[in-house]
Amino acid sequence: MPSVIIVHGGAASWNPKFEEKAKQGVHQATKLGWDILVEGGSAIDAVEKAVNYLEDHPLYDAGVGSHLNQNGEVEMDAILVDATNENYGAIAGVKTVQHPISLARRVLEDTSHCFFVGQGADDLARQLGFPHMPNIEFVTDVELMSFRKHKVEESGATGTVGAVALDDHGHLAVATSTGGVRHKMPGRVGDTPIFGAGAYADWMLGGVSSTGIGEQVMRYMLGHYAITQINDTTNAQVAATKTAEFIRTKFDDAQVGLIMVDMNGNLGAMHTTQAMPIGWVDSDGNIHSSMGGGINGLA
Ligand code: ASP
DSSP states (O other): OOEEEEEEOOOOOOOGHHHHHHHHHHHHHHHHHHHHHTTTHHHHHHHHHHHHHHHHHHTSSSTOOOOTTTTSOOOEEEEETTTTTTEEEEEEEEEESHHHHHHHHHHHHHOOOOOOHHHHHHHHHTTOOOOOOOOOGGHHHHHHHHHHHHHGGGOOOOOOOEEEEOOOSSOOOEEEEOOOOOOOOTTTTTTTTTTTTTTEETTTTTTEEEEEEEEHHHHHHHHHHHHHHHHEEEEHHHHHHHHHHHHHHHTTTTOOEEEEETSSSEEEEEEEESSEEEEOOOOTTTTEEEEESSSGGGO
């Protein structure tokens, strides 16, 4: 089974002046994940590494650069899905963890639970040895300016991040990490850490990482919907396109996106927003990135 990986940087209205950087970011994240896969590493390691890179990148709405809530604080959500073991780890509302996706992985691997929230999740991070990162260190100038002016359109930092990978042992993993939507009410949690919404996988069908307005994604369990569109005659791209058609019947202003991998190694992507940076590797091992249109413009 040849390995594959696809990465996204969030479905949104991306300010054109940040497009080049956004493409470079997902390109590099894809490369980091791909380097692990070509050396025979696991899909879980690949998606964690790709997402860690984007969590540290100030342009994206995850880790450093996360959107601020109405109190001017960062509250982050993440989920990591291991399709092979039919299990996942998720966290929501964490404020002091540099790499939320790595905490989600430890929930999956080192606890008997699936989902931790708020102070309990931050406390778990300390117990597991994650260093305390003060909340202010996640706040970028762009986000602070946006918070002060309440002018979302002036900002260029817009994207939740995610990755889906299939390794050469046939193991599939999905990771999604976010700071949520801008100016959210404190305590608000979106789709990202919800299994079936912000991420979903079925070891017989494939895996998906979603992005966009969480309240649209989670009301229709879009990740689950997308994966159940895969069957004997539909690949990941057909399923992604069907999911876009479905969500457009539910919302006139649908603002969502997703990336997918099916168990045959086909990639899929769609977004109903103006843009969604993605990075992926083609069958010759070449890394590509784009700001929209999905894989081969099929989205
Ligand atoms: N889905 C995320 C949320 O609603 C935001 C995003 O993907 O941009 O929290």
